Amino acid sequence: MLRTVAARGVRVPLRATRSFSTTRAARFIEEDVSADRLAQLLVDSKTSGKPLLVDFFADWCQPCKMLSPVLHRLVNTPSLVGGKEVDLVTIDVDKNMEAAAQFQVRAMPTVLAFRDGKLATSFVGVLPEPKLKEFFASL
Structure with missing residues (x-):
């Protein structure tokens, strides 16, 4: 079905649009x-x-400031990592020293990956995006 819109005396046909959600x-x-x-x-x-x-x-860690946005983007866009669904939590080591000590975090950034509640793999420091994608694929 076509609808028309009058703009300054000119009638322009518009296609009917259907809204959808996903x-x-x-x-x-x-x-x-x-x-x-x-x-x-x-x-x-x-x-x-x-x-x-x-x-x-x-907060004072420059490599952390480089890594964090990339991790967020990869978690929010599974198509970038082969459709892999991953959850992410962040821990500020200055505010939560107990958690950092529990997992023996000695340098930042440190990323730990858990699967079924158990530590599966980890890395320390900033990785380039292609290496991060490989890391996600290994989970």
Whole structure:
């Protein structure tokens, strides 16, 4: 069906539009979690079936500021990493020293990947995006 719009005396046909909606796959990003909250998220990850990335960072850490936006983009855009659904939590080591000590974080950024509640793999420092995509694919 065509509709027309009158603009200054000129009638221009417009196609009827249909609206539709789609649901995005549920991804989870939680910023600056505590050690207790992380423990709960690890328990929850046993049933979610999705890997859980834990990004340990510090506000003063320049490499952390480079890595964090890339991690967020990859988690929010699964098509960039082969459709892999991954959840992400971040932990500020200056505010949550207990969590950093629990996982023996010695340098920032440190990224730990958990699968079914268990540590699967990790890396320290900034990786280039192609290496990050490989990291995601390995989860």
